[in-house]
Amino acid sequence: MPELPEIETIRRDLERVVKGAQVLRVQAEDPLLITPAASRKLKRVAKAQTIDRLDRCGKVLIIGLSGGWSVLQRFGMTGQMYPVQAGETLPPHTRMVWHLVDGRRLVYRDARRFGQTLLVRTADLEKTLREECRLGHDVLEPQLTPIEFAAMLEGHRTPLKCFLLDQRYLAGIGNIYASEILHRARLSPLRSASSLSRKEQCTLLRMIGQVMDEAVAAQGTTISDYVTGEGATGGFQSFLRVYGREGERCRRRGCQGRIQRVVQAQRSTFYCPECQR
Ligand SMILES: [Zn+2]
CATH class of the missing domain: 1.10.8.50 (Helicase, Ruva Protein; domain 3)
Structure with a gap:
């Protein structure tokens, strides 16, 4: 299960390769990982936004979007997140795809599906991490x-x-x-x-x-x-x-x-x- 050093490594890598990228659309429909309501909302709020920040709290990766929304990604037991180049096939167990304007796709894979995706207003981020996620x-x-x-x-x-x-x-x-x-x-x-x-x-x-x-x-x-x-x-x-x-x-x-x-x-x-x- 990815712990802090693993999530921090993913965060640093993604910061280097997708920070500043513009999002075309997000596909996230696995009901075990994201609620249908959050999935609909994510589609709406991520469209045409830029990936502004890659942050982390404990084992949670935080993807900050322009437009005032943040995505909290938990990796569960088997979560992975990395970009796939245009033209390459998506890996098995892909559960979420961030289609980027430059043709790349940022994928979230998760064989056992214990991960979780939450969508919060960036203004409420700190409160959500402390009160809902109960992170110290x-x-x-x-x-x-x-x-x-x-x-x-x-x-x-x-x-x-x-x-x-x-x-x-x-x-x-x-x-x-x-x-x-x-x-x-x-x-x-x-x-x-x-x-x-x-x-x-x-x-x-x-x-x-x-x-x-x-x-x-x-x-x-x-x-x-x-x-x-x-x-x-x-x-x-x-x-x-x-x-x-x-x-x-x-x-x-x-x-x-x-x-x-x-x-x-x-x-x-x-x-x-x-x-x-
Ligand atoms: Zn000993």
């Missing part, structure tokens, strides 16, 4: 201070891994990076969020920034479906220390542990019981 502090935004982070963790008895996945607090971390962050911070995913010492809180905050920055630099992680906004695979999968490595040796120097998999909130967590306490 974007993890790439200017980093939280240790004091703000401590306040966020306070009183949460929920396990650390689940806390990191809760988009109402930090927006952008998903299942793969949550495991990676906790391994680097040497913290057990089973610990309660409120049990961290000041020092552990600082380490965790630092590792969140570090893992996200490295993953963005590597253009994200491709385990199965994710591709960049240019249709290429990411590179961070070669740097994963725990994710998907059940039974294998811990990669921390000097640690003799083996990676374990546990299930937390119906999602797999990978960690080393030796060095993560």
Whole structure:
């Protein structure tokens, strides 16, 4: 599932290749991804408008149109978005097509269709992200201070891994990076969020920034479906220390542990019981 580094990579690629492009029309009729009312409205408001901005909040891509409307695109498990040149055939599982005046088509593909497209007035964007999408502090935004982070963790008895996945607090971390962050911070995913010492809180905050920055630099992680906004695979999968490595040796120097998999909130967590306490 694309997480923040993957969506940020797509955003940067699209910013380079479709920002400023004029939209001829948009085709989006899959009722699992967009309501029929929003689909009709999108057709109307996108016509002849320019793609002005490519933004992101957490794992949501925001396509800002001239004319005061913004499209919020969630990628679900298998979403992909990239331009297809004029004359090329559309890839399978194409669910939405932005026909551009220059002949290219910006496609949204989604094999499993867990994505979602919302249309909002740009003036209401901030409110929608906070109140409807319930997104908290974007993890790439200017980093939280240790004091703000401590306040966020306070009183949460929920396990650390689940806390990191809760988009109402930090927006952008998903299942793969949550495991990676906790391994680097040497913290057990089973610990309660409120049990961290000041020092552990600082380490965790630092590792969140570090893992996200490295993953963005590597253009994200491709385990199965994710591709960049240019249709290429990411590179961070070669740097994963725990994710998907059940039974294998811990990669921390000097640690003799083996990676374990546990299930937390119906999602797999990978960690080393030796060095993560
Ligand atoms: Zn270890």
